[in-house]
Amino acid sequence: MRPSAVSFVAGPQGEWRIERIVPVRGAPLAAAPRLARIEGELVRPPSAWVLHGVRTHERYTESAERARLSGVQPPLGRAECTQAALIPISKSEAWWDLAQDERRAVFESRSKHISTGLEYLPAVARRLYHGREIGAEFDFLTWFEFAPADAAGFDDLVERLRKTEEWRYVEREVDIRLSR
Ligand code: HEM
Numbered sequence: 001m002r003p004s005a006v007s008f009v010a011g012p013q014g015e016w017r018i019e020r021i022v023p024v025r026g027a028p029l030a031a032a033p034r035l036a037r038i039e040g041e042l043v044r045p046p047s048a049w050v051l052h053g054v055r056t057h058e059r060y061t062e063s064a065e066r067a068r069l070s071g072v073q074p075p076l077g078r079a080e081c082t083q084a085a086l087i088p089i090s091k092s093e094a095w096w097d098l099a100q101d102e103r104r105a106v107f108e109s110r111s112k113h114i115s116t117g118l119e120y121l122p123a124v125a126r127r128l129y130h131g132r133e134i135g136a137e138f139d140f141l142t143w144f145e146f147a148p149a150d151a152a153g154f155d156d157l158v159e160r161l162r163k164t165e166e167w168r169y170v171e172r173e174v175d176i177r178l179s180r
Pocket of ligand 1: 058059061087091114116117120121124140157161
């Protein structure tokens, strides 16, 4: 896929109301009332903060996994999905120093990121953006949408991922919960 930009703008306006901002590891982000997810542009309007990223090609997903995912993964924007999470993440230099096969081994062979995540589809819709390549504040911006009835399941998923070997390489993470 061709890379395309995204800007998450926190401030007085935006489709999503910010319910809480929890710094999980590392520096926090400032409080703000609302969040706008602006696809296709790197904008920097006056705001509490702006996070930039790009949608880009997959790094770790193998073809069988992609087939399984595309069979169950729902689109963003479903009417019943009135809750969302924006979880910006950065990984350590130790992660980026690994070879590609070592990162894949940590990510899926040992941490089971994709196979665990698949258990929570189609309840959770997701989109991954990369920030590292454009010198952004976070290496990744992860975005999720779900219905209120699936919020507890989403919390369970996040808790499981945070216990994995992959998360030992996470050096900054902020958990932002939203509703509309
Ligand atoms: C909802 C179920 C989930 C599924 C099916 C899923 C699936 C995936 C897949 C397939 C990738 C690899 C993309 C590639 O090949 O480059 C990925 C990457 C990633 N996911 Fe998830 N994921 C889920 C939930 C989560 C959650 C809840 C978080 C954060 C708490 C998260 C954080 C990340 C991060 C940071 C990456 C990038 C890893 C890297 O490139 O080092 N994911 N996910």
